[in-house]
Amino acid sequence: MADGATDPRTIHLKDYAPFPWTIDGVDLTFALAPRATRATSRIRFRPNPAATATGPFFLHGEDLRLIEARIDGQPVTPTVTEDGLTCDVPPGPFTWEAVVEIDPESNTRLEGLYLSGGMYCTQCEAEGFRRITYYPDRPDVMATFTVRIESALPVLLSNGDAGATGPGFAVWHDPWPKPSYLFALVAGDLIPHRDTFTTMSGREVALAVWVRPGDEGKCAWAMESLKASMRWDEDTYGREYDLSVFNIVAVDDFNMGAMENKGLNVFNSSAVLASPETATDANYERIEAIVAHEYFHNWTGNRITCRDWFQLSLKEGLTVFRDAQFTGDLRGRGVKRIHDAAFLRSAQFREDNGPLAHPIRPESFVEINNFYTLTVYEKGAEVIAMLKRLVGDDGYRRALDLYFARHDGQAATIEDWLQVFEDATGRDLSQFKLWYSQAGTPRVRVEESFENGTYRLDLTQTLPPSPGQPDKAPMVIPVAVGLLNPNGDEVVPTTMLELTQPRQSFTFEGLATRPIPSILRDFSAPVILERDAPEGEAAFLLAHDTDEFNRWEAGQTLARRAIRAALDGRAIDPAWTDSLRAVLRDDALDPATRAVLLARPSQEETAQALHAEGRTPDPLAIFQAHETVDLHLAEGLHDLLPGLHAQGQVPGPYSPDPGSVGRRSLGNAALSLLSRLDGGAAARAQFAGATDMTQTVAALAALLAVQQGEAELQAFHDRWSGDRLVMDKWFALQVSLARPEAAVATADRLTGHPLFDWKNPNRFRSVLGALAGNPAGFHDPTGAGYRLLADWLIKLDGANPQSAARSSTAFSTWRRLDDARQALIESELRRILAAPGLSRDLSEMVSRMLG
Ligand code: ARG
Ligand code: ZN
Numbered sequence: 001m002a003d004g005a006t007d008p009r010t011i012h013l014k015d016y017a018p019f020p021w022t023i024d025g026v027d028l029t030f031a032l033a034p035r036a037t038r039a040t041s042r043i044r045f046r047p048n049p050a051a052t053a054t055g056p057f058f059l060h061g062e063d064l065r066l067i068e069a070r071i072d073g074q075p076v077t078p079t080v081t082e083d084g085l086t087c088d089v090p091p092g093p094f095t096w097e098a099v100v101e102i103d104p105e106s107n108t109r110l111e112g113l114y115l116s117g118g119m120y121c122t123q124c125e126a127e128g129f130r131r132i133t134y135y136p137d138r139p140d141v142m143a144t145f146t147v148r149i150e151s152a153l154p155v156l157l158s159n160g161d162a163g164a165t166g167p168g169f170a171v172w173h174d175p176w177p178k179p180s181y182l183f184a185l186v187a188g189d190l191i192p193h194r195d196t197f198t199t200m201s202g203r204e205v206a207l208a209v210w211v212r213p214g215d216e217g218k219c220a221w222a223m224e225s226l227k228a229s230m231r232w233d234e235d236t237y238g239r240e241y242d243l244s245v246f247n248i249v250a251v252d253d254f255n256m257g258a259m260e261n262k263g264l265n266v267f268n269s270s271a272v273l274a275s276p277e278t279a280t281d282a283n284y285e286r287i288e289a290i291v292a293h294e295y296f297h298n299w300t301g302n303r304i305t306c307r308d309w310f311q312l313s314l315k316e317g318l319t320v321f322r323d324a325q326f327t328g329d330l331r332g333r334g335v336k337r338i339h340d341a342a343f344l345r346s347a348q349f350r351e352d353n354g355p356l357a358h359p360i361r362p363e364s365f366v367e368i369n370n371f372y373t374l375t376v377y378e379k380g381a382e383v384i385a386m387l388k389r390l391v392g393d394d395g396y397r398r399a400l401d402l403y404f405a406r407h408d409g410q411a412a413t414i415e416d417w418l419q420v421f422e423d424a425t426g427r428d429l430s431q432f433k434l435w436y437s438q439a440g441t442p443r444v445r446v447e448e449s450f451e452n453g454t455y456r457l458d459l460t461q462t463l464p465p466s467p468g469q470p471d472k473a474p475m476v477i478p479v480a481v482g483l484l485n486p487n488g489d490e491v492v493p494t495t496m497l498e499l500t501q502p503r504q505s506f507t508f509e510g511l512a513t514r515p516i517p518s519i520l521r522d523f524s525a526p527v528i529l530e531r532d533a534p535e536g537e538a539a540f541l542l543a544h545d546t547d548e549f550n551r552w553e554a555g556q557t558l559a560r561r562a563i564r565a566a567l568d569g570r571a572i573d574p575a576w577t578d579s580l581r582a583v584l585r586d587d588a589l590d591p592a593t594r595a596v597l598l599a600r601p602s603q604e605e606t607a608q609a610l611h612a613e614g615r616t617p618d619p620l621a622i623f624q625a626h627e628t629v630d631l632h633l634a635e636g637l638h639d640l641l642p643g644l645h646a647q648g649q650v651p652g653p654y655s656p657d658p659g660s661v662g663r664r665s666l667g668n669a670a671l672s673l674l675s676r677l678d679g680g681a682a683a684r685a686q687f688a689g690a691t692d693m694t695q696t697v698a699a700l701a702a703l704l705a706v707q708q709g710e711a712e713l714q715a716f717h718d719r720w721s722g723d724r725l726v727m728d729k730w731f732a733l734q735v736s737l738a739r740p741e742a743a744v745a746t747a748d749r750l751t752g753h754p755l756f757d758w759k760n761p762n763r764f765r766s767v768l769g770a771l772a773g774n775p776a777g778f779h780d781p782t783g784a785g786y787r788l789l790a791d792w793l794i795k796l797d798g799a800n801p802q803s804a805a806r807s808s809t810a811f812s813t814w815r816r817l818d819d820a821r822q823a824l825i826e827s828e829l830r831r832i833l834a835a836p837g838l839s840r841d842l843s844e845m846v847s848r849m850l851g
Pocket of ligand 2: 293297315316319
């Protein structure tokens, strides 16, 4: 069993001990060859004065062929095992040298050194460096690196600043001590898109985005995003870049979005390449956010790194929080907050309320790659947002200044992080720290009363049990509240209530009339609010709330009620469309805000809500209810839709500025409703006339959602079959928008398409990930979806365990389904677990899901 509690490979936070040696410097030489790359290392070790215990000299290493090893120049014969080597070493400082041979061409795991489209590249986080050479591959061992690359390829890159270069070689030196997970090497026939940035102290930095020939016209946006990020981090956090070079490289085969290697970020090409013809507004926004995220890691991750992988949220939660601030500043805080909250609810709450629930700082793992999760990243960012609310903007800034001053150059912990907040603000955070150790989504129940001018809110918090955590202690939950008068005026502006007890009352005195409360403004905590709101309150807040998030939330409340009515066969209250009509007509309200007001909760949210009430969600019934509601909304707004759609036709050349993006998102939200009424006529016309990918994809999606668009799909294929990133959209759209009864067959058929390259993570996700994203299709009652995914997971696991493990999360909600579906999924999970040679990655995930 690969269960966290019983698997002998389990790593525990409580077992942390420092490495018994430190490193003065690392020299690496790579003689690149596809099947037999030679890596020569020269590492200067000395005993670590801070070590708590001495152990044997152990270096990690996986899939390496050791050619020779020396200590202080003398040949030695280490004991080599599957996961590393041990060797007798002298008591004082010594120099370790090793030559290993590796095989980048057969590396399909995309960890360590591999080939992607003829280009050498690396991915070392979390534990990929041990697939490059023998090394103490742990984040608390920091060293300066000098790297020499020998290859006939024209472009040879590594971390830090460029050193000597000549025919067939290049040398790089990184002056900043770093852990091995931040190492990177790239070699290939690449073209740079260059620019420069002058830092706040006047230093010039050479910037480049490196891509394969043919993609050089798609780099401008990533470069703009990089410069904007560099400026923003100076302005907002006082953080200046610290090398004379910053390189970004785009690779087609990449497991995640991107990687913050020091001075040499490596990106999934989907997170770099954009042109108006090939990328949507959403792609542009994602590129901007990921470029920023990786750049911000230079301070929150690289200059200050993590002591061990249990502290992952220290860098990831903080860096997600920082990139969200950046996007909010550039594109509007309200809409960004709404997008993040909707995503958190669909995706992170799903994780937090099932068998994969884990704290932001887990206590044990078998495979760390399985903990690069929505909880560590997104909930981790929410916890920082709460901290900032509790200590205020000034307190937050003081704490961050102290964090950078105190921990620069260190491998830090969550304790260090909270300590700077305590020291900078004087606030006791011992109870707040529970957010890092307790898993699950808190529920806050709201009761209210009004008497003699005093309004009282009674808040009750509960935190459901999660794997390994049957009982929980009360948390610190900041609940932002504002009160409105019945005439719509705000009588009490936003006030932060701090809920720290299981049950607590808060009063507001001196009110002339019973107020209408606006609770959890700006989504002030990642919790589920439970409240039986009086009739008419949501419509009132949708019309009057000054808080952008809660105004949207009021619309969501009405939409949830409509979905529930459709599900239970009741008539839908016309209050929803009536109140939406008023805000949609309000031209003073910016289009982006109106677009999010049109969005309905996801099918996943509906399933979660039913489950929370003890009902068994039926994916097919949920799909049908959402369809009914979409049609109801379209009919209720029918006269407004053509006008709203027309607002999406932005004149002039394509631009991803927030105003244009907002207009197109409103226009396309209207278009998808309109196609439910006009048989797809408007969408067909938009597709035919579209000159950018945003308008093209929106039209195609609107058609596919109403079972139209065969001809358009074919035209799209013929036009774009040579572009990998665009074809990912072609695959994904068909699967995610297929009717429930057709989705599995569509996915199955597409896995036989000549362009279905299953070893490419983007392409695999565009079919099998899209199937999981079509709940009614995936949960086909015959179990065909489960079988198809399980077959592919077993196959993918043999090549790329990390991606297979990630895709397996499609099964994680299985316990909330009906008995028949549970039985079907359980047998697939058991079949996967019994597959010969199953990876540690996938076996851990499946075992956790089986519980
Ligand atoms: N640190 C990267 C980021 O968040 C993610 C890399 C994760 N890679 C992995 N194999 N787990 O930007
Ligand atoms: Zn990150």
